[in-house]
Amino acid sequence: MAIAPEPTLGLALHTTTPQLGLSLRNLVTGEQRTALWELGRDLSAQLHCYLQEFIQPHAWQDIAFLGVTKGPGGFTGTRLGVVTARTLAQQLNIPLYGISTLAAIAFRNRENCLGQTVAVALPARRGAVFGAIYQITATGAIALVPDQLFTPTAWADCQGNFPDLQVIDPPETIGDTVTEVLSLAQSQWQADPQGPWGAVVPFYGQHPVYQ
Structure with a gap:
């Protein structure tokens, strides 16, 4: 009986804005492919089609782990x-890692902010903001x-409590x-290859109507 090859790909989804971002990385060669679509309200209707087309010519069985933005962001997306992501991880029996939208933004600036403390914020409803403060390392964003x-x-x-804070x-x-998102998920996968899908829940921060 032929032995199935080990999965060699990491896949990440970003859906917390009207944009759909997908990224696929070969964990052996480091080759990566990323795409972004402005879908707006069509996100819910088209996500699965874009996903299916994006992973071609690979198969779902080639995916070793998944990463997904868990918020903050738009409630529906x-x-x-x-x-x-939870459904895919459960069906494929692979690990899943939920990544903060703010952490991904902070980590994008790692080359200029390595070892520094950074503040990241996004606008929320009713004049509030979603904020977080991170310390940037070569492989992650540590939430302070x-x-x-x-x-x-x-x-x-809150920002005033941190001297030499860089605002991103x-x-x-x-x-x-x-x-x-994919890089942070890969770092978590390397540190903890279990990544139970049931532990990944959305971070909404605000109720879309009542708060």
Whole structure:
């Protein structure tokens, strides 16, 4: 009986904005392919089709692990991405790693901020902000202040507690940071190859209606 080859690919999904970002990396050669689509409200209807086309000519059985943005971000897109990734991980019996949208943005600046403390924020509803503070390493973003919802005043006060803090502005196309989502997921996979899919839940921060 032929032995099935070991899976050699890592796959990441970014759905917390109206953009869909997908990134696929060969874990042996380091070759990587990334794509971004502006889908808006069509994200929920087209995600699975784009996913199926994107992994070609590979098969799902070639995927060794999955990474997905868990928020903060849009309620519907965040939920859709996490549910899709959880379903795939469960069906394929592979590890899944949930990556903060803010951590991916922070890690994108690792070349300029290596070893430094950085602040990242995104606008939230009703004038609030989602903010977090990270220390950047060569392989990750260590949360010194985990992702949470702040009033503008509370966020300013929080930043004031960290001398020499670097403030990172989010890119115009946040979905592009799917490459960083994949890198952070790979680092977690190397440190903890289990990655139970059930542990990955969305971070909404705010209820879309009531808060």
